[in-house]
Amino acid sequence: MSSITLQNATKIYPNGFKAVEDVNLEIADGELMVLVGPSGCGKTTLMRMIAGLETVSGGKILIGDKDVTSAAPKERDVAMVFQNYALYPHMTIGENIGFPLRLRRVSKQESKAKIATAAGILGLTSVLDRRPGQLSGGQRQRVAMGRAIVREPAVFLMDEPLSNLDAKLRVEMRAEILRIQRRVNVATVYVTHDQTEAMTMGDRVAVLESGCLQQCASPQTLYDEPANLIVAAFIGSPSMNLFEAQLSSDGQNLKVGSNLLAADAALKRTPGLRAYAGKTFVIGLRPEDMALATDPNVPAIAGEVDLIEALGSELLVHFSSDAKRTRPVVAASADSEENLPEAEVSAKDGWVARLGARTAVKPGEQVRMVPDLTRLHCFDPVSGDAIR
């Protein structure tokens, strides 16, 4: 039972590539910390640095009070669940779960009891004599968990443990992993690129991009108060609408494209915005913070509906306006499109609004959307940082 402390943790590969840069993070005992970010953001590298599978180029890693920066993996007392489970194919399930105990020369009797307990918790009792090849994906995942919990490690590391499972099983296993994590109650680092996993599982979520920590906070704080454009764009599905806007020199109006909105509510929420009078900045609006205008005189964003996604409980209305869309500059790898929230991929340059399922809108229709400016997010266009 220990905490994990990262102090300016840095990883630079021999070719000069900075995979992780100056990450400071403290994971409390019993806490589940999710590392999230697009492919190539350095989250797996950071986890492997904690495990000792990657050398640390700079900074310190502490487990409990012990500096383990250059300690061998086996001296760190960490257990890791790998993306592809990494079960030993030549051993039975029982032998797989008991392998860490066998290496620690735990007596046969004690080891048998611990394997039985772990198998009981994970519902694997009936398959202990089988080999990994004979098990389903979900069962293999549980065996990997069993091997990790059986030796009661100080720290638990999970590298995208659900990414090889189908959607339904993933939801089930998500709950199961949470249940087991609460039960064993050790500091856990969970790596994923799936923001739903991140939001539902993490006590806190650390968003990484280009090897740098962007923000670390509770899932709700990340959603409500993103620290910068990268976090704002990454967290939430469909993702936040990010568009350029100008505040009039007198601070009265907010101009989004050709639409004029009253700025008072936005200024009340974001006093720092006053410094941007007469300047361009980036506004962010969550899809649920927009409503269809019923009164033609109320200030709104005018546009044309491109696409409607009916999800049963709600409608996702994609519409385009004359406002200029902004995307955070991220050094994501080529294959990272799959990791982007769906709206990033589907809509061309439009807005997405989340409306009630019975709202009467049709593709091609002209609409006016009223933004809830008390929920408006504002960002500096150069640094990308949130304006508070």
Added chain:
Amino acid sequence: MLSRTERTLSSIILLVVAIITLYPIVVLVTTAFDKVGGNNSGISFFKSLSFSSFSYAWTQGGFSQYTLHTAIMTVSVVVLSVIIAVLAAYAVALLKPIGSRLLFYAAILGFMLPVEVLVTPWFYELRSLGWLNTYAALIVPQLAQSIAFGIFWMNSAFLSVPKELTEASVLDGATRIDVFRLVLLPNVMPAVKTMSALVFLWTWNAFLLPLVLVSNPSLFVVTEGLANFQGAHFNNYGALAAGAVLAALPVVVVYLASQRSFISGMFAGSTVG
């Protein structure tokens, strides 16, 4: 779907190929079972069932001695080459010490060069060491070639073991020896078995190296013995056939015994690097 005609045609082709392949073997075996002193003027085809040719070849023909020498040579080469090649390939594939790539390419060169190219240098080398006509002459050159092949073969086997298995075991608390013994070795076992079988077959059947390096009949191996026997008993077909069967028998037995892992290992090896 194959049509009826196509199926019949392919069966006929297979049958013809089978006959062409099996006919000499059947003739050889049946001739071997012919009586010594029977009709020795030619090959025999199911004339009699006698072990006299075998007993003649085994005792008079010296095949008992040849087989013993060959067995000592082959077992030594197989055991030593497997131990050395497996350890060396583990180092080359996973530990990657300085110079390991060089060793790997040297190994590839070692088994790519035909034995005809190497036999003369080997002769002079072993003569200067005073090892001609000794077991060392039978074992050392073939051991060298088998190790070269083994490093190449086992290198791809070790590389095919997922890296996560090694990492998982390290995190589970395994030392380097534990990782090798408990995780890697069981996973490359099919490749080890295939390598052993291949080295066994090549070493048992080796002819040119023993012929050049061992000229003393008291240390002949079966292939040399058979050639020698042929010269001495050129008209005794029964004895010659019995000698050939005796020479080939262990190879057939080893092949049949290891057939399953042999074929799976061949395919396992073929998909990797």
